[in-house]
Each structure stands twice: as C-alpha cells, then as structure tokens.
Amino acid sequence: MKLNTITTLLIFCVNFLGMTQDSKSYNAGFNxxxxxxxxxxxxxxxxxxxRxxxxxxxxxxxxxxxxSVDGKEPLRFGNLFQLYEDRANKYQNETDYTGLVEELxxxxxxxxxxxxxxxxxxxxVTDSYQDLKILEAxxxxxxxxxxxxxxxxxxxxxxxxxAENGYVVVSISSNGRYPADMTNELGDTMEQVYDAEFALNYLKTQTDFHIDYGKIGVIGTxxxxMSGAILLNRSENIKALVSxxxxxxxxxxxYSDNNRYANDATWEDNDRFIKEIYDAEFTDIEKQKFAYLYLESGDKLNDFTPTDEYQLHKELESNAKYLRFKQSEHADFTCIPxxxxxxxxxxxVHEQIQNTTVGFLNQVFKGTKEFDVLWNNYTRLEETTTEPYDIANLSPKVTEFGELLGRIVDAKTDxxxxxxNVGILNREVGTVTDSLGNFNLNVLKEFSNDTVRISMxxxxxxxxxxxxxxxxxDTLKVRLKEQISELNEVVVSAKAFKRRxxxxxxxxxxxxTGFGYNQLGAEMGIKINIRKNPTFVDAFNFTVSQNRLSAKSIFRLNFYEVNKRKPGNNILKxxxxVAIEPKQTGKMTIDLKPYDIVxxxxxxxxxxxxxxxGENKKDEAIFFPIGFFTSGTLRKETSQSRFKKFASLGIGFNIDVRYY
Structure with missing residues (x-):
C-alpha cells in the first residue's frame, strides 16, 4: 500500500510538472x-x-x-547556505559562528x-544564477x-x-529582536513584519526591478x-497569501510542545503567546479581500488531542482554499529533504507543494488555469484531502484533574x-522528589485510568x-522497600589493561540539545557498544556547551541494560x-572507579x-553538544514517560574504560 501511494504521488507530480514546465519562460537570477x-x-x-x-x-x-546562462556557473546550495553563517556573525558580536554551516x-x-x-x-547545484540582468517588464x-x-x-x-515563472521574490529572513533569535512572542514576530514593510518601501524607491505593485503576494513557511498573515492584514495592497x-x-x-524556541517557553506559554498575536494582529482579517491557500501537513494531530483551535482559513469570508497532504511531515514544506x-x-510531496503554490499564484496574478486542473486532481487522490481537521470529532477535550501531592519514604527507616522518579507510565507527565521526599504532579482527567509508577x-x-x-x-505517602540483589562475580586477570x-x-x-528550566525528571543519553567482557568503567565524560541556568543543578547518571534498543533495567546500585554550577560550561569528567562498575x-x-x-527563570536552559553518531540520542521528557529515539545524532557522552 505504501509503495502504491508513493507511485501515485510520483506519477501525479511528473504529469503536473510537465504541464507547468512550459510556463517557465525565464532564468532565475539571484542577488x-x-x-x-x-x-x-x-x-x-x-x-x-x-555597527x-x-x-x-x-x-x-x-x-x-x-x-542566456550558457557558460555561466549556477549557484550551489552551499553558496546560499553560507549567507546564514555570515549573517549569524553579522547580527551579533558575542559569538563566533565560523564553521556553523558545515555543522548544520x-x-x-x-x-x-x-x-x-x-x-x-x-x-x-541550484538553478539560480548570480547577477543576471533583470527582465525589463x-x-x-x-x-x-x-x-x-x-x-x-x-x-x-x-x-x-x-522567478522562472516571471516573479520577483524577496525573501525576508526570520530574525527577531537582538541578537536576532526568533521566538513565538509578538515582539520578535513583529520584527520580521517590520523588516518586510521596510523592504517593500525600499523597493518602491528603486527602478531596477520593474515591479508591478498592483500584484503583490506573500508566502509564509x-x-x-503567522508573520505573513500579519503583514497582509497591515496592507491593502497584498492580494494573495500562501501558507x-x-x-x-x-x-x-x-503539552509536549516545550522548550523549542530561544525563549525556552513551556507549552502553556506557547499557547498564550500565539493567542496574544491572534488577538492583537488578526483583528478584522476575515474582512480583508485576498486569495488564500493553506497547505497543511498530515501529522499534526498524531500525538495529542487539541483543547481548542484557530484556523484562519475557516474564518475568512474571501476566497480561501485548503489542502492537506496526508502522507507529509512538517519538514516536507522545506526543500531540504x-x-x-x-x-x-x-x-x-515537495513537488506537489511547489507546483500547487506556483499554480495558485499564476491563477491569481496571471489568470492561468493550471491550478483548477491541479485542484480537480487533488479531489480524486486518497493522499490529499480538502477537509480540514475537525477537532470536534476527536476524543473529548481534556481538563485539569487536579494536583497529586505525595511523600516517598524508606519502608524500613521511614x-x-x-x-x-514519580510519573504517569508512558506519559510525558512526571517529576522527581525533593530533598524531603515530597512531590506534586498536575494531572489530567484523561489519565484517571493510567498507572503512576514510583521508582528509584x-x-x-x-x-x-x-x-x-x-x-x-489526601497527601499520598508511599513506602519503598529496599531491593536486595546479588553481586556478579568478576575474575580479575593478571594481564595488562587496554584503555579506551x-x-x-x-x-x-x-x-x-538540552533541557529547559523546569524539566526535572527529563533524561537523555546514548547507547554505548561494549565489545570486551568484562569492561571496567573508570569515568563518564560530557561537555556543557551552554548554560543559562541561575540555580545549581543536580543530575543523576544512569546505566541501563539494552532491551530492544531501548533502556531496560538500571544496572547501577x-x-x-553530578552537580553543575550556575553558568558552568566546558568538559566534565565524573570519576566512577569507586563504584566498581563492570x-x-x-x-x-x-x-x-x-x-x-534554587530557582531557574523561564528563559533559562542547559545544553550539551550533539554530533553524528549511528545509534542516535534517546530522550524522555519526564519521569516514567517513554524514551524516544532521535536517529543519527548522538549527545556527546562517553566513558573511559579498561579491558584485557
């Protein structure tokens, strides 16, 4: 079935590509x-x-x-990407980003x-060429x-x-307030909008581009x-928006949408920031007259049930089109995959997204009909739908169930x-007890039949x-019994050790990658291959690349058995x-010889x-380097939640060992 789906998509893209290629009348210049x-x-x-x-x-x-581009050298992706590194250095003077592009x-x-x-x-190799002469029309x-x-x-x-279809395209980078980090806050978002407005006013003073200012459209990825919709709502001259x-x-x-932006916002913060933007900048947008196309990925609601929604295309009185690519992911809406x-x-999928966007704009600004043909094809495909998500037909909305308070003590000594570790099994809801054994959890009604697991x-x-x-x-009091386990016998040889x-x-x-300010119970690590039996562990090494935390942080080192490529039982006794001081960075080595880990x-x-x-602020976090590593990184957001694997990129953890 999956192969048939991909084949259908490919045939469809090739057919439509052939239909639109004839409209590509020009070469694409870049500057x-x-x-x-x-x-x-x-x-x-x-x-x-x-400066x-x-x-x-x-x-x-x-x-x-x-x-003509005969004899001319097209730009490579690296030429375009290098601009990212150059501007990362240009837009601030605190960090040297030399080498950023190669790592990215x-x-x-x-x-x-x-x-x-x-x-x-x-x-x-791209189809863009530096400094071509612009069309005089x-x-x-x-x-x-x-x-x-x-x-x-x-x-x-x-x-x-x-550009090949006859448009001037001006790309506005996503730069927030100094030092240009973009977040989902209104203040940062408006900086990109103001940049676009300044660019538009500048272009109107120039004669080189021959722009028809009665035909302006916006594309936002x-x-x-979001910033594209705000820009449109602030200008009556914009006639089309593709999102x-x-x-x-x-x-x-x-509630899994945590710490994804430079402000390390929680999911509650993210929802609040976005609502603030809608309330402030989307006023009366539904009364604007413009052509609108929204293309949506197919995996947005795979892992959660929304409590509410805002869908601009549902609010508009003007001509709005909606299409969801069921097989797509968010990354498919950029060209890199x-x-x-x-x-x-x-x-x-990306061919479809690209052709649909060009076809739609050609219809709006040039009166061509290829978009109608394309749209009719979409209505017959199983892989696409013109029906938006309907959260009313999903499972019931969740509401807060309350706060679970508890205290954990030793069953023998009290x-x-x-x-x-205290958490709801396989959910991203969990925490760790404090120095007095106390904990509290905010839990949801939908979890009432779930299992709370308490472990140490x-x-x-x-x-x-x-x-x-x-x-x-009542406040929950739990008594944990000490676990008695036998020590494995290790035979020590007289041979000399090899160290690795x-x-x-x-x-x-x-x-x-790292943790946000309040992620107690969060955990991440890597699988380390052991080739010699026995292997004696001398030290654990890691590097803190960035640390904005105000409070001293305590981390626990865990060694797990590998069970179906995921963590099994913790083998440590x-x-x-590991204590990390506020703002401390650099390489750290933890001596493990006293623990006799074999x-x-x-x-x-x-x-x-x-x-x-102590307490950390909401915009604080701690980060550890990651790099290419075959087994990837394993991470979970809270105590007792599932570990998720992030393939190919491993966090920089390693161990010093001895073996014969």
Whole structure:
C-alpha cells in the first residue's frame, strides 16, 4: 500500500510538472541587498557608533531574466547556505559562528538518515544564477516570509521556480529582536513584519526591478505563515497569501510542545503567546479581500488531542482554499529533504507543494488555469484531502484533574527519599522528589485510568492507578522497600589493561540539545557498544556547551541494560549525582572507579535532571553538544514517560574504560 501511494504521488507530480514546465519562460537570477533601518534601534543600550545600533536587514532576491546562462556557473546550495553563517556573525558580536554551516549541513544529513557527510548537501547545484540582468517588464512581487530562524535557502527551489515563472521574490529572513533569535512572542514576530514593510518601501524607491505593485503576494513557511498573515492584514495592497503549514493555524493544548524556541517557553506559554498575536494582529482579517491557500501537513494531530483551535482559513469570508497532504511531515514544506532525496515520498510531496503554490499564484496574478486542473486532481487522490481537521470529532477535550501531592519514604527507616522518579507510565507527565521526599504532579482527567509508577535505584518500584489515588484526596505517602540483589562475580586477570574511550566524543560548538528550566525528571543519553567482557568503567565524560541556568543543578547518571534498543533495567546500585554550577560550561569528567562498575554487554548511559538548588527563570536552559553518531540520542521528557529515539545524532557522552 505504501509503495502504491508513493507511485501515485510520483506519477501525479511528473504529469503536473510537465504541464507547468512550459510556463517557465525565464532564468532565475539571484542577488542580495543590504539595508539599514535607522528608524529602529536594534541593539539595546548601544551607541550610535555601534555597527549594531540600528536594525540591519539583508534581502535575498530571486528574479526573472531573459539573459542566456550558457557558460555561466549556477549557484550551489552551499553558496546560499553560507549567507546564514555570515549573517549569524553579522547580527551579533558575542559569538563566533565560523564553521556553523558545515555543522548544520551534517546535522541535516544525519537527521534525514542519509549516508555521507554534509558536503553532499552543500554541493547540490541550484538553478539560480548570480547577477543576471533583470527582465525589463512589469513583474509581480512575492514576499517570502521564512520559517522560524530561517532564510530563503530553506525553500530556494520554490523561490527560483517562481522567478522562472516571471516573479520577483524577496525573501525576508526570520530574525527577531537582538541578537536576532526568533521566538513565538509578538515582539520578535513583529520584527520580521517590520523588516518586510521596510523592504517593500525600499523597493518602491528603486527602478531596477520593474515591479508591478498592483500584484503583490506573500508566502509564509511555518512561523512565517503567522508573520505573513500579519503583514497582509497591515496592507491593502497584498492580494494573495500562501501558507505552507503555517502558524496562522494553531491547535492548542500540545503539552509536549516545550522548550523549542530561544525563549525556552513551556507549552502553556506557547499557547498564550500565539493567542496574544491572534488577538492583537488578526483583528478584522476575515474582512480583508485576498486569495488564500493553506497547505497543511498530515501529522499534526498524531500525538495529542487539541483543547481548542484557530484556523484562519475557516474564518475568512474571501476566497480561501485548503489542502492537506496526508502522507507529509512538517519538514516536507522545506526543500531540504527533497534535494537530498531522503525518500521518494519527500520528493513527491515537495513537488506537489511547489507546483500547487506556483499554480495558485499564476491563477491569481496571471489568470492561468493550471491550478483548477491541479485542484480537480487533488479531489480524486486518497493522499490529499480538502477537509480540514475537525477537532470536534476527536476524543473529548481534556481538563485539569487536579494536583497529586505525595511523600516517598524508606519502608524500613521511614526517612524521606530524595530523587525518586514519580510519573504517569508512558506519559510525558512526571517529576522527581525533593530533598524531603515530597512531590506534586498536575494531572489530567484523561489519565484517571493510567498507572503512576514510583521508582528509584536500589528500591522495588511501586505502581498505582491514578484514579484510585486522587479519589482519596489526601497527601499520598508511599513506602519503598529496599531491593536486595546479588553481586556478579568478576575474575580479575593478571594481564595488562587496554584503555579506551567509548561513546560519542563530539564537542560541537553549534549543534546541541538540552533541557529547559523546569524539566526535572527529563533524561537523555546514548547507547554505548561494549565489545570486551568484562569492561571496567573508570569515568563518564560530557561537555556543557551552554548554560543559562541561575540555580545549581543536580543530575543523576544512569546505566541501563539494552532491551530492544531501548533502556531496560538500571544496572547501577547507587545514586551517582553530578552537580553543575550556575553558568558552568566546558568538559566534565565524573570519576566512577569507586563504584566498581563492570559491563559485559552494550549499555545506555544517560543523564537525568533530578534537582535544583534554587530557582531557574523561564528563559533559562542547559545544553550539551550533539554530533553524528549511528545509534542516535534517546530522550524522555519526564519521569516514567517513554524514551524516544532521535536517529543519527548522538549527545556527546562517553566513558573511559579498561579491558584485557
């Protein structure tokens, strides 16, 4: 069935591609424009003499040209991508981002599960040519609003395709307030909108581009869909908006949506920020007269049931089109999976997205009919639907069930137990007890039949039904019994030891993963292959690449058996705690020789955040380097939730070992 689906998509794309190729009358020129908006202060508390005092704006421009490209060298993806690194250094003066592009290229390749190194991505040949002569005729203008912290490179295939079809395309990078990190807050989002407005006013003073300002459209990808809708609502001259899986549609209540942005916002924060934007900037947008196309991915509601929604296309009184690609993922709405040929599905879906967008804009601004043909085909395909998600027909909305309070003690001594894992089994709801053995959990009604698991190294775990506990409405007191286990006998040889470091030794400067300010119970690590029996563990090593935490943090080192490529039983007999001071960074080595850890098989080594000595602020987090590593990273967000595997990129954990 899956093969048939992909075949159908490919045939459909090839047929439609053949239909639209004839409309590509031009070559795609490319150039950049550097601007400075002196009406906006960019770097707070800076002097006028500071190069970052005023707001810098860099435009990437694709445009149609009748000039021949015979004998000319097309740009490679690396040429476009290098602009990202150059501007990362240009837009701030605190961090040297030299080498960022090479690491990000490797990141993309690894994330997509493709063999080889990042140079494969950088060497991709585009159809864009530097400094061609622009067409001397009235040309429609498309403003591209890049996805969060992105630039035009993310969708260059679409943008050069539009240029070949006779459009000037101006890409507005997703840069927030200083130091240009974009978040989902209104203040950062409006900076991209203001950049677009400044660029549009600048272009009106130029005569080189021959733009027809009666024909202006906007394309927004992901968070760029949100800023694109705001831009449109602030201008009566914009006649069309295409949102590529954009945030102008949002489903509330995704409690796994934590710490994905530079402000490390929780899912409650994210929902609040987005509602604030809708309330402030979407006023009366439904009364605007414009053509609107929303293209949506097929996996948005796979892992949660929304509590509410905002879908712009449902609010509009004007001409709105909606289409969902059932087989697609959010990443398919950029061109990177497609140009790397990560899968036949990615190639096919991105071709559809690209052709649909161009066809729609051609219909709006040129009166062509290929979009109607395309739309009729979509209504017959099983892989697409014109019916939006209907959350009313999903399972009932969740509501807060209350707070579960408890205390964990030793069954024999009645003394409190610190750092006990408490959580709802296989849910991302959990925590760790404090120094007095106390805990509290905010739980939801839908979890009432779920199991609460309480576990700790050296003690027998306990499992309880949540609904039975909450009914009693008393503070839960749980007594854990000490777990008695036999020590395995190890025969020590007189032969000399060989010493090795096993695991991932990356110390990447730019690619990292981490924990947000309040993620007690969160845990991540890697599988380490053990080839000699016995293997004696001397030390555990890791690097903190960035640390914004105000409080001293306590992490627990765990070694798990490997059970079907996921963590099984914890093989350690003691709590091995690692303290990280506020703002502390750099390489850390934990001496494990006193614990007599002997490994006979592969092991999963993790760090689990178990305590803070003080309070962290909402915008604080701690990060560890990640790099290419075959077995990837295993991560869970709370105590007792499921570990999820993130393939190909491993966190920089390793162990020093001895063996014969």
């Amino acid at each position: 950049t424009i550097q601007l400075l908006d002196t009406s906006r202060i960019y770097k707070p508390n800076s002097q006028v003499t500071d 970052l005092h005023y707001r810098p704006i860099d435009l990437d421009v694709w445009y149609p040209s009748s000039e 290229a490797q990141f993309f390749v690894a994330q997509l599960g493709i063999e080889g190194d990042g140079r494969r991505l950088l060497e991709v 009235p040309i429609p203008l498309i403003i591209y609003m890049a996805g969060i912290n992105g630039m035009g490179f993310e969708n260059y295939k679409l943008l050069e395709d539009l 992901s968070w760029g869909g 590529l899986d954009g945030s102008d549609t949002h489903f509330y209540g995704d 497609s140009i790397l040929s990560s899968s036949k599905k990615s190639i096919a 003394l409190p137990l610190s750092y006990v 190294i050296g003690y027998e775990p306990i499992e309880l039904i949540l609904g039975n506990i909450v009914k009693k409405k 470091t096993l695991g991932n030794k990356t110390e990447s400067k730019f690619i990292s 003691d709590n091995i705690l 490994l006979k098989e592969d092991v999963i080594a993790t760090l689990e955040w178990v305590a803070n000595e």
